[in-house]
Amino acid sequence: MTDNVVEFRKATKLYAGVPAIQDVDFALRRGEIHALVGENGAGKSTLTKAMCGVVTLTSGAMFVNGIEAAPKTPLEAKQLGIAMVFQENSLVPSMTVAQNLFLGQEKFYNRLRGIYISAQQFLQSLNFDVTPTMTVGLLGAAKKQMVEIARAVLHQAQVIIFDEPTASLTPEEKNYFFDLVRSLKKRGVSIVFISHAIEEALLLADRITVLRDGKHVVTDDAASFDRARIVQAMVGRDLSNTLYGTRKTEVRTAGERILTVHNLKMAPMVKNNSLSVFAGQVTGVFGLVGAGRTETFKIVAGVLKRDFFHGGEILLRGKPVRYRVPASAVRAGIAYVTEDRKVEGFFETMSVARNIYLGVLAKFPRGRFFLSSRDAQRSSDNWTSRLKVRAIGTKAKVVELSGGNQQKVVIAKSLAQEPDLIIFDEPTRGVDVGAIVEIHELINGLADEGKAVVVISSYLPEILALSDRILVSRQGKVVEEFSALEATEEKIMYAAIH
Amino acid sequence: MIGALEDFLDRVLGRGAAAITVPPFDGPLKPNQLLESAEVLAEFAEPEDLADIGDALYLADGPTLRRWEGSWAREVRRFDRPITAICGLPGGRLAVALNGAEIRTFASVEGTDEGKRIEGHLHAVNALAAGADGKLLATDGSANEPYQEWVRDLLNRGRSGRLLSINPETGEIKVLASGLRFAFGAASAGNDGLVSESWKHRLLAVAPNGSIRIALDQLPVYPSRIVPASGGGFWLTAFTARTQLIEFILRENGYRKRMMREVPPEFWVAPRLRSGGSFQEPMQGAHLKTMGVVKPWAPPRSYGLVIRLASDFSPLFSFHSRVDGENHGVTAVAELDGALYVLAKGSRRLLRLSLSAAKEALAK
Numbered sequence: 012m013t014d015n016v017v018e019f020r021k022a023t024k025l026y027a028g029v030p031a032i033q034d035v036d037f038a039l040r041r042g043e044i045h046a047l048v049g050e051n052g053a054g055k056s057t058l059t060k061a062m063c064g065v066v067t068l069t070s071g072a073m074f075v076n077g078i079e080a081a082p083k084t085p086l087e088a089k090q091l092g093i094a095m096v097f098q099e100n101s102l103v104p105s106m107t108v109a110q111n112l113f114l115g116q117e118k119f120y121n122r123l124r125g126i127y128i129s130a131q132q133f134l135q136s137l138n139f140d141v142t143p144t145m146t147v148g149l150l151g152a153a154k155k156q157m158v159e160i161a162r163a164v165l166h167q168a169q170v171i172i173f174d175e176p177t178a179s180l181t182p183e184e185k186n187y188f189f190d191l192v193r194s195l196k197k198r199g200v201s202i203v204f205i206s207h208a209i210e211e212a213l214l215l216a217d218r219i220t221v222l223r224d225g226k227h228v229v230t231d232d233a234a235s236f237d238r239a240r241i242v243q244a245m246v247g248r249d250l251s252n253t254l255y256g257t258r259k260t261e262v263r264t265a266g267e268r269i270l271t272v273h274n275l276k277m278a279p280m281v282k283n284n285s286l287s288v289f290a291g292q293v294t295g296v297f298g299l300v301g302a303g304r305t306e307t308f309k310i311v312a313g314v315l316k317r318d319f320f321h322g323g324e325i326l327l328r329g330k331p332v333r334y335r336v337p338a339s340a341v342r343a344g345i346a347y348v349t350e351d352r353k354v355e356g357f358f359e360t361m362s363v364a365r366n367i368y369l370g371v372l373a374k375f376p377r378g379r380f381f382l383s384s385r386d387a388q389r390s391s392d393n394w395t396s397r398l399k400v401r402a403i404g405t406k407a408k409v410v411e412l413s414g415g416n417q418q419k420v421v422i423a424k425s426l427a428q429e430p431d432l433i434i435f436d437e438p439t440r441g442v443d444v445g446a447i448v449e450i451h452e453l454i455n456g457l458a459d460e461g462k463a464v465v466v467i468s469s470y471l472p473e474i475l476a477l478s479d480r481i482l483v484s485r486q487g488k489v490v491e492e493f494s495a496l497e498a499t500e501e502k503i504m505y506a507a508i509h
Numbered sequence: 510m511i512g513a514l515e516d517f518l519d520r521v522l523g524r525g526a527a528a529i530t531v532p533p534f535d536g537p538l539k540p541n542q543l544l545e546s547a548e549v550l551a552e553f554a555e556p557e558d559l560a561d562i563g564d565a566l567y568l569a570d571g572p573t574l575r576r577w578e579g580s581w582a583r584e585v586r587r588f589d590r591p592i593t594a595i596c597g598l599p600g601g602r603l604a605v606a607l608n609g610a611e612i613r614t615f616a617s618v619e620g621t622d623e624g625k626r627i628e629g630h631l632h633a634v635n636a637l638a639a640g641a642d643g644k645l646l647a648t649d650g651s652a653n654e655p656y657q658e659w660v661r662d663l664l665n666r667g668r669s670g671r672l673l674s675i676n677p678e679t680g681e682i683k684v685l686a687s688g689l690r691f692a693f694g695a696a697s698a699g700n701d702g703l704v705s706e707s708w709k710h711r712l713l714a715v716a717p718n719g720s721i722r723i724a725l726d727q728l729p730v731y732p733s734r735i736v737p738a739s740g741g742g743f744w745l746t747a748f749t750a751r752t753q754l755i756e757f758i759l760r761e762n763g764y765r766k767r768m769m770r771e772v773p774p775e776f777w778v779a780p781r782l783r784s785g786g787s788f789q790e791p792m793q794g795a796h797l798k799t800m801g802v803v804k805p806w807a808p809p810r811s812y813g814l815v816i817r818l819a820s821d822f823s824p825l826f827s828f829h830s831r832v833d834g835e836n837h838g839v840t841a842v843a844e845l846d847g848a849l850y851v852l853a854k855g856s857r858r859l860l861r862l863s864l865s866a867a868k869e870a871l872a873k
Contacts, residue, residue: 273530285533321523324530490806492539
């Protein structure tokens with residue numbers, strides 16, 4: 012039997028004549044952890060989608076255990092022993108954890124109680140703290156990720172593909188996830204690991220393959236790589252000093268107090284939270300998953316509602332406000348860039364231009380009676396060039412874009428509203444290093460223009476690189492504030508945990 | 510009618526005036542431990558106020574006026590009643606408030622003379638400042654409670670404070686503002702008189718014609734004395750910080766009255782200049798300890814804070830002694846020779862902060 016469990020030879024996939032991957036050779040050995048890295052649009056997702064039957068190759072060949080195979084559906088790939096844990100999770104939100112785990116494995120007669128017991132036992136065997144009877148839609152991103160992983164393990168796959176598995180996990184959860192991946196490896200499972208966090212690839216992988224612009228650049232043992240070599244291979248230029256490498260030496264001074272939150276409450280996530288946001292500064296908000304950061308700012312943006320009784324106060328420029336719908340907040344000059352772009356950020360089958368124009372339309376009280384496609388096109392052209400959105404054209408559907416470019420569309424949609432307060436929730440989650448630099452430049456530019464900018468991030472280097480002041484959230488409230496000049500990763504993490 | 514209905518709904522829903530919220534310590538009020546780590550110069554029995562007069566630092570300690578001599582405090586005057594406020598007047602003169610009910614002015618700071626008495630309807634004078642045109646500004650905290658009983662005035666929701674303009678030559682007293690919710694701290698800002706309205710958590714600027722405007726609002730603390738800072742602007746002290754629990758108690762009239770009737774004053778649910786003396790002290794739910802360590806961000810019963818204000822009264826930066834600290838109950842500051850002398854009445858300490866070192870620490 013061959014040593015390679017999966018192998019691609021000269022794999023090519025064309026979308027509307029444009030190659031997503033071109034002549035890519037890739038081999039996954041039995042029982043190895045293989046990291047696949049590259050910028051957004053490099054072709055990582057396409058390669059792995061071909062592996063698990065979501066797309067079929069235009070040309071080239073795929074071999075599973077040395078036998079040529081061309082899975083046309085995920086079910087066929089599953090039968091070949093290949094499972095994928097998607098970046099944007101593919102769970103059914105209205106079903107319970109247990110139902111999601113056993114989805115596709117139902118028998119003619121299913122006893123719900125039996126499913127729950129089996130799921131409970133299985134989740135406990137993986138040491139996952141997830142309630143099987145919980146509806147998936149109510150779970151946080153980290154727990155959804157756990158369910159995805161559990162489902163792949165349950166299907167006894169011999170190849171598991173993880174697409175950005177750690178993007179939504181806390182540092183502790185990441186360590187736990189790494190242990191889990193290593194235990195899967197010991198059981199002989201081969202792992203393909205896609206991540207934009209290069210340190211994770213270096214830490215976890217046995218071998219690393221770098222793709223760029225749909226082409227294979229290099230495959231080598233992880234031990235022979237360092238961060239600089241990977242980054243150079245990914246982007247063809249050295250970005251290490253422009254990303255998180257340098258510390259701030261000065262911070263912007265606070266301008267007008269734009270937003271003040273007094274004792275905000277939304278059970279059970281936000282507990283008596285108080286904070287302020289100033290114009291002309293980037294306010295970073297760090298906290299572990301479940302610290303109530305997203306919920307606090309979703310209340311500010313009218314996406315969620317605070318407690319009906321004694322829910323606290325929100326003051327915009329000193330005046331109390333209470334938004335029942337996001338449109339009111341948008342009109343007041345608040346933009347919220349969601350962390351979950353696939354669900355909340357855009358309409359994936361609509362064009363880039365239409366999606367961006369939706370942001371403009373949100374400012375009109377009752378929408379426009381007639382929509383101007385010329386306005387939409389002009390607005391889209393303006394923002395796609397400003398944010399360097401790379402797409403086949405502005406008529407391209409958002410679903411056809413890479414993760415980083417999708418994120419830029421979401422940001423463009425919000426900025427088209429000309430807000431004074433912009434809340435970025437995990438702005439670079441699932442985004443490649445090149446796009447991260449561009450998004451960071453954009454965020455800094457907005458603060459330099461005098462806008463009040465909030466960046467919610469679970470990634471400490473990002474918080475440190477962007478923020479002028481850093482708020483640390485713990486158990487539903489802000490517990491500590493640091494100036495960017497005094498903050499260190501240790502101080503922030505200590506405040507977030509203790 | 511509609512207003513009354515709105516008030517009722519606000520009370521039921523906990524919104525508007527009944528929201529019971531407290532502004533956060535952030536931005537220029539971002540907590541630090543600079544006040545807590547300040548150099549402790551000395552401890553006194555009953556320290557009350559500070560004043561820099563003629564490049565020397567004077568301190569009111571019970572009935573005694575002392576001059577700080579660099580390493581010890583020399584007694585320069587002694588009175589028969591406790592001093593509640595002191596200030597320097599032009600020409601090296603001194604003004605002293607005694608037990609809140611009497612003000613005396615002296616031609617020189619040191620001496621044994623009785624000085625000139627200014628009396629008349631003074632009840633709880635707690636701050637003095639040199640005003641415009643040679644006048645003396647004074648705050649009379651409450652017309653109902655003596656100076657020492659400020660907690661009782663807070664819990665009774667007192668609103669009888671006054672800002673007074675006094676002619677030190679004739680003893681004539683003019684009321685610039687009245688009905689204030691505990692006036693505690695005055696300063697001259699151009700032609701206006703500046704007054705701290707402690708229970709409303711704000712600073713008011715009172716024009717000579719009596720018109721009042723809010724200079725600084727929405728403070729998370731109870732502001733107290735104000736002194737001019739070198740280079741323009743002011744130093745504002747805060748003797749304790751607000752909490753939601755106290756704000757809530759202040760809305761619950763029945764509970765509050767019963768508590769004041771039945772519970773010893775030291776255990777009232779009320780702010781204090783110092784705390785931690787007894788396990789019976791009321792602590793707010795989140796007054797957390799982890800591994801035996803009090804969390805500095807827990808809601809405070811006592812707190813220490815000095816705020817530097819710009820000349821437009823906006824806060825620039827602040828020095829803190831947080832919940833886990835001791836230098837609480839700051840009632841007075843004086844800026845002298847590039848240093849800030851701070852009186853933490855709660856810990857009865859005189860502290861010294863090098864301003865250059867403090868600014869350097871804040872910039873880091």
